[in-house]
Amino acid sequence: xKKIILVLCLLLIGFSASAQKKKKNTKVAIEVDGVCxxxxxxxxxxxxxxxxxxxxxxxxxxHQLSLIIDENKTGTKIIQQNVAAVGHDTKGFKAKDHAxxxxxxxxxxxxxxxxxxxxx
Numbered sequence: 001x002k003k004i005i006l007v008l009c010l011l012l013i014g015f016s017a018s019a020q021k022k023k024k025n026t027k028v029a030i031e032v033d034g035v036c037x038x039x040x041x042x043x044x045x046x047x048x049x050x051x052x053x054x055x056x057x058x059x060x061x062x063h064q065l066s067l068i069i070d071e072n073k074t075g076t077k078i079i080q081q082n083v084a085a086v087g088h089d090t091k092g093f094k095a096k097d098h099a100x101x102x103x104x105x106x107x108x109x110x111x112x113x114x115x116x117x118x119x120x
Contacts, residue, residue, distance in 0.1 A: 022071030
């Protein structure tokens, strides 16, 4: 009887573990600050360098970084950290000053004058 209960418990644990597998091609979107096409290139490159990111496209008007990721290899937190590391703020992570300041003058999205100049 004890063996039967043990086997049933192991089977239930196995089924519950397999039910929690994450998807390989999950679509997610992250808001990322930027102002120009140079920002777009930098943001997309940082996202694509993240293991598990299969597709990355940042929209200049909406500031949305659209991604297709393998959830078994990465998550949005890691991607946001990598994007912040190249100087771009996200909802979850603010870029450190040295990373932000390393970007070209036209990419200073925290400066209202720069943002206004890109609107024209």
